[in-house]
């Protein structure tokens with residue numbers, strides 16, 4: 001055996017038995033006993049190097065490691081190289097952060113039982129791998145399902161929660177190097193001096209782990225904080241205000257990353273309020289940040305009624321601005337054209353602005369995929385995005401965080417895997433979703449005696465889980481069938497007097513006696529024409545359009561025969577059934593894992609799976625009974641008859657409002 005082969009047995013001896021503890025996530029377990037190999041650190045006073053050395057000294061059990069800092073263009077800022085030789089491993093990097101990522105790489109390999117016996121060079125695809133927190137200053141989290149915000153603003157800057165350091169460490173261990181601390185629906189207070197001192201305290205902690213801090217800013221801050229009469233980006237006083245504010249920020253946080261902006265969207269102020277364009281607004285902020293090396297991430301999530309089809313609106317507003325943004329502006333685009341639905345085609349803005357830097361925004365928190373009650377492993381969804389949008393065509397990726405102050409950080413224990421997978425894919429979008437799932441399981445949930453067939457059952461459960469959610473919620477391209485406000489349960493019938501039509505399910509599903517789905521063909525809303533010609537032709541033709549997007553792009557007759565040879569109605573029914581069946585199957589898969597996972601963890605996930613199965617049934621019954629009123633067709637024989645009536649489904653009231661998540665007890669009570 002190669003002397004540097006890291007054997008699982010050795011690790012078990014060194015570490016000893018350990019129980020799953022959700023608080024530790026996938027972090028390296030500290031060694032107890034055994035001899036530690038020599039770790040030679042480079043001559044550097046940099047605190048990031050000190051952290052990297054400390055991690056290896058605390059937890060590494062393999063060959064001696066020599067850490068070397070030397071400029072190597074091929075490694076960029078964050079890349080590293082590991083070369084095994086008779087004397088041990090050499091870990092080299094151009095910058096301290098590269099050594100840190102290399103250290104975590106070694107520990108990940110060790111803790112998941114893999115060897116490091118060949119040379120490897122690992123360079124991240126993106127320089128900017130960033131989490132977006134939608135955390136409010138009052139401690140609540142918009143669309144957060146894992147407790148309150150980690151940031152204890154009332155206590156900062158005096159009190160340093162130990163979780164701040166843990167948070168930075170966890171992110172660094174998966175390659176994340178930036179965090180936007182506050183909600184894009186931003187309070188201008190975050191830019192007040194008092195709050196900047198609090199932000200600076202967090203930045204001081206995160207810096208040791210190579211994490212830069214960014215802030216979401218409210219475009220009307222000059223008016224709200226300092227009483228300026230306008231926030232017009234072309235007004236000299238406004239530009240000066242932002243310049244001074246940027247100077248103040250950098251005087252407190254020299255490595256501050258920059259601003260994230262949601263402007264002229266869902267009631268947020270923006271340059272359009274003053275007759276200016278998004279580019280005018282972004283460039284004015286970019287100018288203020290430029291001397292300090294900061295960037296502006298300007299979101300394209302806008303949907304003013306520039307076109308009757310909401311899916312077209314961001315493109316209509318942004319595509320004409322191509323080439324007008326300053327070099328330190330990146331336009332941040334949600335993966336799909338509407339809003340983080342369980343499945344959307346990619347946003348056609350990607351690739352449509354060749355002279356503009358673009359970044360993808362994914363949602364790690366499960367706003368539309370069962371909150372923290374459902375298993376929905378999202379790596380396959382993000383991989384699907386990269387099948388259409390080449391990773392090279394974008395400059396960075398952001399993920400809306402699913403982290404809160406719950407003891408296990410993410411609510412559902414399996415939701416940790418989404419945080420993990422986001423980091424791993426932001427580093428390398430070519431990684432395989434099931435490899436990441438297996439790695440996460442090995443680092444967290446599974447104990448070492450778990451048989452391979454049980455482990456692969458769990459991997460399969462994770463990898464298929466997002467498709468299962470799509471199937472029982474909104475298959476075949478259906479979207480936004482959610483209850484108004486909380487986005488948890490089904491309400492295809494939902495009608496809220498006075499609400500924007502494009503916040504209501506009927507706007508999207510368009511069910512009638514003729515069929516189902518939104519006609520976005522050339523003879524409908526024309527949204528297909530926003531895609532490149534070769535794809536637009538396929539999407540425009542109901543016989544060629546991939547089935548998973550059929551009802552996104554077409555209004556399809558209920559009895560139309562699809563490629564499978566069956567009618568649209570029967571196919572739809574079977575998707576709902578298949579999603580529900582998958583969750584029942586997950587319950588047995590999880591049962592089979594019982595002897596090999598921690599007992600409390602097993603109980604926790606089992607309880608959530610019971611809720612998920614009930615929710616899947618609820619979705620299936622509600623949607624199929626509702627649509628059947630229009631199809632007037634019977635359920636296929638292989639689809640279980642509904643357990644509920646449509647009237648009963650319409651009466652379900654979770655008693656929660658906007659942004660809240662139902663508790664398990666409230667779910668038990670209503671279903």
Ligand code: GCV
Pocket residue numbers: 134142143183184185262266301339
């Ligand atoms: C932060 C959706 C969500 C909102 C969110 C918004 C956005 O509309 O429901 O909670 O607001 O997206 O991404 O800005």
